[in-house]
Amino acid sequence: xxxxxxxxxxxxxxxxxxxxxxxxxxxxxxxxxxxxxxxxxxxxxxxxxxxxxxxxxxxxxxxxxxxxxxxxxxxxxxxxxxxxxxxxxxxxxxxxxxxxxxxxxxxxxxxxxxxxxxxxxxxxxxxxxxxxxxxxxxxxxxxxxxxxxxxxxxxxxxxxxxxxxxxxxxxxxxxxxxxxxxxxxxxxxxxxxxxxxxxxxxxxxxxxxxxxxxxxxxxxxxxxxxxxxxxxxxxxxxxxxxxxxxxxxxxxxxxxxxxxxxxxxxxxxxxxxxxxxxxxxxxxxxxxxxxxxxxxxxxxxxxxxxxxxxxxxxxxxxxxxxxxxxxxxxxxxxxxxxxxxxxxxxxxxxxxxxxxxxxxxxxxxxxxxxxxxxxxxxxxxxxxxxxxxxxxxxxxxxxxxxxxxxxxxxxxxxxxxxxxxxxxxxxxxxxxxxxxxxxxxxxxxxxxxxxxxxxxxxxxxxxxxxxxxxxxxxxxxxxxxxxxxxxxxxxxxxxxxxxxxxxxxxxxxxxxxxxxxxxxxxxxxxxxxxxxxxxxxxxxxxxxxxxxxxxx
Amino acid sequence: xxxxxxxxxxxxxxxxxxxxxxxxxxxxxxxxxxxxxxxxxxxxxxxxxxxxxxxxxxxxxxxxxxxxxxxxxxxxxxxxxxxxxxxxxxxxxxxxxxxxxxxxxxxxxxxxxxxxxxxxxxxxxxxxxxxxxxxxxxxxxxxxxxxxxxxxxxxxxxxxxxxxxxx
Numbered sequence: 232x233x234x235x236x237x238x239x240x241x242x243x244x245x246x247x248x249x250x251x252x253x254x255x256x257x258x259x260x261x262x263x264x265x266x267x268x269x270x271x272x273x274x275x276x277x278x279x280x281x282x283x284x285x286x287x288x289x290x291x292x293x294x295x296x297x298x299x300x301x302x303x304x305x306x307x308x309x310x311x312x313x314x315x316x317x318x319x320x321x322x323x324x325x326x327x328x329x330x331x332x333x334x335x336x337x338x339x340x341x342x343x344x345x346x347x348x349x350x351x352x353x354x355x356x357x358x359x360x361x362x363x364x365x366x367x368x369x370x371x372x373x374x375x376x377x378x379x380x381x382x383x384x385x386x387x388x389x390x391x392x393x394x395x396x397x398x399x400x401x402x403x404x405x406x407x408x409x410x411x412x413x414x415x416x417x418x419x420x421x422x423x424x425x426x427x428x429x430x431x432x433x434x435x436x437x438x439x440x441x442x443x444x445x446x447x448x449x450x451x452x453x454x455x456x457x458x459x460x461x462x463x464x465x466x467x468x469x470x471x472x473x474x475x476x477x478x479x480x481x482x483x484x485x486x487x488x489x490x491x492x493x494x495x496x497x498x499x500x501x502x503x504x505x506x507x508x509x510x511x512x513x514x515x516x517x518x519x520x521x522x523x524x525x526x527x528x529x530x531x532x533x534x535x536x537x538x539x540x541x542x543x544x545x546x547x548x549x550x551x552x553x554x555x556x557x558x559x560x561x562x563x564x565x566x567x568x569x570x571x572x573x574x575x576x577x578x579x580x581x582x583x584x585x586x587x588x589x590x591x592x593x594x595x596x597x598x599x600x601x602x603x604x605x606x607x608x609x610x611x612x613x614x615x616x617x618x619x620x621x622x623x624x625x626x627x628x629x630x631x632x633x634x635x636x637x638x639x640x641x642x643x644x645x646x647x648x649x650x651x652x653x654x655x656x657x658x659x660x661x662x663x664x665x666x667x668x669x670x671x672x673x674x675x676x677x678x679x680x681x682x683x684x685x686x687x688x689x690x691x692x693x694x695x696x697x698x699x700x701x702x703x704x705x706x707x708x709x710x711x712x713x714x715x716x717x718x719x720x721x722x723x724x725x726x727x728x729x730x731x732x733x734x735x736x737x738x739x740x741x742x743x744x745x746x747x748x749x750x751x752x753x754x755x756x757x758x759x760x761x762x763x764x765x766x767x768x769x770x771x772x773x774x775x776x777x778x779x780x781x782x783x
Numbered sequence: 784x785x786x787x788x789x790x791x792x793x794x795x796x797x798x799x800x801x802x803x804x805x806x807x808x809x810x811x812x813x814x815x816x817x818x819x820x821x822x823x824x825x826x827x828x829x830x831x832x833x834x835x836x837x838x839x840x841x842x843x844x845x846x847x848x849x850x851x852x853x854x855x856x857x858x859x860x861x862x863x864x865x866x867x868x869x870x871x872x873x874x875x876x877x878x879x880x881x882x883x884x885x886x887x888x889x890x891x892x893x894x895x896x897x898x899x900x901x902x903x904x905x906x907x908x909x910x911x912x913x914x915x916x917x918x919x920x921x922x923x924x925x926x927x928x929x930x931x932x933x934x935x936x937x938x939x940x941x942x943x944x945x946x947x948x949x950x
Binding site: 236239240243246247250253254257295296299300301302353371376378379380381382427428446447449450451454773778779 | 847849852855856859860863866877878881884892895896899900902903904906907909910911912915929931933
């Protein structure tokens with residue numbers, strides 16, 4: 232071999248050696264050390280992106296969206312890298328709708344991330360993007376919107392800044408509405424641009440729910456309540472409209488009515504859903520219960536007559552008629568008249584006839600001592616003194632709706648049972664696959680008798696102002712004194728006026744309760760709440776296309 | 784020359800040389816480099832030994848066999864190139880696809896956001912509160928008399944007066 236050939240062979244040998252070394256290194260990198268190197272690389276370039284789960288929509292019974300999620304823009308900045316805070320603030324302030332001074336204060340500092348504006352309109356976010364200010368960026372975020380504005384705020388509730396339900400329907404149905412956030416691991420370059428997707432765990436969107444609420448009836452009910460509060464200078468008012476045969480609640484209204492989008496800025500007392508969360512001594516509307524107990528026990532019939540005085544003494548308690556001055560010293564009243572004229576003495580007399588055991592049993596059967604499971608947070612379960620703790624005078628208080636507390640919902644549900652032939656259907660707010668429970672409270676015969684007696688109450692008794700032309704209305708007025716704040720008896724100037732009834736009484740389709748708290752210039756339920764009932768009933772009947780009971 | 788040749792008896796070294804020559808001759812033919820070399824006849828051992836010596840010089844001048852080595856080098860270089868370039872191409876393509884997917888996802892989000900915004904606007908515009916306001920502005924009032932057809936009679940109508948009795 233010549234010298235030249237030897238050199239070439241040597242070169243080739245080195246080349247082969249180098250090639251072999253390269254291949255060996257490649258094998259080492261790609262196979263032997265791959266897992267460790269991959270992990271190091273991922274730590275440097277792979278970032279985990281949270282995938283928000285869109286919150287489900289809340290619809291009314293006709294598919295009208297009452298609460299929706301809308302994508303908004305949130306603007307962030309890195310103050311540590313912004314050299315001219317004043318200049319940046321001057322450009323951003325008009326778009327973000329805040330003062331330059333405020334922005335300068337936020338942009339001045341060493342922090343790496345400051346939120347300049349949260350959940351602003353997307354258009355504003357786009358304007359910020361177009362400015363292309365270094366170290367200012369825009370992130371998309373969902374915001375809960377209540378497109379109907381001032382409609383059922385206490386019912387719908389609200390969500391926090393992180394879109395978690397904090398009150399009302401939003402809170403109660405959090406698990407269903409919220410969904411499950413997902414994650415995505417992506418490889419990105421130094422600028423944050425996505426180069427590759429490592430893994431994706433998709434977000435599961437929240438499910439939508441459909442309420443039993445009818446937005447038109449809800450709106451009208453709120454409008455009527457607002458007018459009543461204004462007219463009678465009342466502290467507040469609430470109302471509920473429900474279908475007795477299905478248990479579906481068509482309206483659940485409270486005052487004051489405010490824009491649901493501004494829920495968090497409203498005082499806590501105004502956020503309360505009185506219909507469900509509050510309980511009060513129902514007063515005369517509770518006389519239906521003692522009457523039902525007497526009828527169900529076979530102790531009386533609607534025509535059974537009692538001879539009554541202006542007052543009745545039970546142990547050390549003397550119960551008077553509410554308008555004792557206009558009542559004769561001695562009069563004869565049938566059970567129907569006792570209910571129609573809302574006689575306190577008559578109701579106590581019925582209570583004495585019924586006795587504690589039967590009365591307590593009937594109260595329980597109507598659901599006054601339990602939560603009805605309506606599907607709303609903070610549901611009141613009512614208050615009744617334990618039977619073994621009843622004093623001799625308790626039997627004189629409870630029949631006239633004192634010494635016992637019930638929520639407006641419980642009272643409406645009790646009347647719904649009467650309207651539904653004695654069958655109580657669980658009231659509920661959300662239409663879902665679960666069937667509401669039902670239970671018999673009184674016989675259908677007793678229920679029919681009660682409806683007839685309550686019809687007399689409206690046609691010829693205290694509830695005349697609840698009449699709706701063309702329809703037969705059955706119902707009961709209530710005027711309950713409120714307990715003094717120190718608990719020492721009842722206040723003389725603070726009342727709760729109420730009316731609860733059903734329409735059309737011959738084949739009830741709706742049960743409506745109106746409660747007005749502390750009306751100032753008139754306190755009788757017959758004058759304060761009954762007309763409101765009539766207005767709500769009139770609108771609801773027309774809205775639902777329920778024809779008149781009688782042809783004119 | 785013949786007499787000289789007759790007296791000659793191959794030594795042991797000459798025999799070994801002849802054997803090696805024979806082996807090289809076979810090897811050379813195998814690689815095609817001594818295609819013209821003549822195979823020595825077994826029947827003429829003496830003549831074969833006499834002619835074997837001059838052919839040694841020819842065999843010793845073989846050229847180096849670089850061909851297979853070059854082919855191996857080219858192949859290895861090609862493989863190395865492929866192993867470097869192909870991942871780069873795949874990575875580039877993946878990045879482009881990811882970029883396109885990212886853009887499409889962004890578009891999807893924008894469209895979904897626009898849809899939800901419009902849906903909310905429609906819902907707000909159809910709210911009972913706004914409808915009531917618009918109706919009042921247009922001078923509309925609730926119907927004072929509503930007539931219902933009786934299904935039983937077919938033609939008869941009943942009236943439901945919106946005037947509440949107590950108001």
